[in-house]
Amino acid sequence: MSIKEVASNRSFGGWQKVYQHESLGAEIKKCPALYYLSGLTCTEQNVVTKGGTQGPAAKNGIVVITPDTSPRGCNIEGENDSYDFGSGAGFYVNATEDKWKTNYRMFAYVTKELPQVIRANFGDKVDGDKMSIFGHSTKLYNFTLLISLPSSFKTSLKCLVWTSPLIISAFAPITNPIQCPWGQKALKGYLGDNIEDHKEYDSCELVKKYKGPVLDILIDQGTNDEFLKRELFPDHFQTACADAGVKLNLRLQEGYDHSYYFMSSFMEDHINHHAKYLNA
Numbered sequence: 001m002s003i004k005e006v007a008s009n010r011s012f013g014g015w016q017k018v019y020q021h022e023s024l025g026a027e028i029k030k031c032p033a034l035y036y037l038s039g040l041t042c043t044e045q046n047v048v049t050k051g052g053t054q055g056p057a058a059k060n061g062i063v064v065i066t067p068d069t070s071p072r073g074c075n076i077e078g079e080n081d082s083y084d085f086g087s088g089a090g091f092y093v094n095a096t097e098d099k100w101k102t103n104y105r106m107f108a109y110v111t112k113e114l115p116q117v118i119r120a121n122f123g124d125k126v127d128g129d130k131m132s133i134f135g136h137s138t139k140l141y142n143f144t145l146l147i148s149l150p151s152s153f154k155t156s157l158k159c160l161v162w163t164s165p166l167i168i169s170a171f172a173p174i175t176n177p178i179q180c181p182w183g184q185k186a187l188k189g190y191l192g193d194n195i196e197d198h199k200e201y202d203s204c205e206l207v208k209k210y211k212g213p214v215l216d217i218l219i220d221q222g223t224n225d226e227f228l229k230r231e232l233f234p235d236h237f238q239t240a241c242a243d244a245g246v247k248l249n250l251r252l253q254e255g256y257d258h259s260y261y262f263m264s265s266f267m268e269d270h271i272n273h274h275a276k277y278l279n280a
């Protein structure tokens with residue numbers, strides 16, 4: 001698999017790098033990997049330029065890996081028609097609908113293929129045995145990713161070793177996609193009409209039946225987030241976690257909105273949350 005460096009900038013004593021690779025850092029020691037999943041309309045650049053990850057990542061000796069949010073340039077009819085579906089809106093699912101299923105396999109990409117690319121190309125810099133995940137908003141099925149990982153471990157994900165306890169954190173995540181317009185549109189479009197299939201990507205549903213390692217979840221949610229009442233429902237997730245006995249620290253941040261101004265304000269807390277375990 002070929003990998004090409006497309007940008008390289010010195011930042012906080014480390015490096016901010018962007019690589020391109022076909023779909024099929026640290027300088028001194030191997031560092032744990034923290035994957036960041038961005039929201040709707042984003043490329044990897046949104047968090048790179050506005051997220052404020054570099055300082056806290058450098059301080060904690062962590063490599064932050066920020067994949068794009070969908071496949072690009074697949075030439076699928078309609079892929080660029082809306083901001084919340086198709087390009088820039090892969091929703092981290094493995095699509096099963098005919099039109100999308102060949103290319104839109106973001107769950108497999110983020111959980112399997114990308115860590116393999118990192119291992120194969122940066123094995124000397126990134127500690128493949130230590131990783132965790134966080135992200136933002138609408139595409140933030142990182143709960144889904146992690147909550148469903150333990151069962152996936154048994155099958156296809158032997159390449160991954162996540163921390164234990166499993167750390168997850170999120171800024172303003174969609175937590176109950178089967179109940180919000182963004183989630184319903186994406187899940188129906190990529191997976192078809194069967195609600196049982198949709199539930200496999202719904203954090204509230206997944207946490208109910210969660211049986212994996214102990215979870216430690218941090219969520220920051222702005223109270224002035226324009227999508228809070230229509231799309232995000234942190235209260236649903238709070239109830240689901242309480243019912244399931246899962247540890248959740250939900251912090252309502254007064255007056256903050258959905259933007260990177262909000263996220264960058266709390267980025268250090270999130271990276272520290274992961275570092276606690278990644279550097280243990």
Ligand SMILES: N[C@@H](CCC(=O)N[C@@H](CS)C(=O)NCC(=O)O)C(=O)O
Pocket residue numbers: 038039040041042046083136137138139258259260
């Ligand atoms: N209507 C908005 C919805 C998309 C949106 O708010 N996206 C969030 C993630 S869900 C984002 O991070 N946008 C890019 C940015 O703020 O840099 C738009 O088209 O920008």
